[in-house]
Amino acid sequence: MAELVCLAYLYALEGAIADVEFNALPEGRKKELKQFSDFTKK
Numbered sequence: 001m002a003e004l005v006c007l008a009y010l011y012a013l014e015g016a017i018a019d020v021e022f023n024a025l026p027e028g029r030k031k032e033l034k035q036f037s038d039f040t041k042k
Helices: 002-018 027-040
Strands: none
Touching: 002 027
16 A cells, blocks of 8 residues: 555656646656656665
8 A cells, every 4th residue: 555655646746846737647657657666665
């Protein structure tokens, strides 16, 4: 569950920076954020 929350926070933060809703982020950017999230958990 914590992994999902962390990823949701990353999406929200990226959305705030880009001035778009987090669920409107491009799929490619979401994939990059997921890869980053996975990398930080190693």
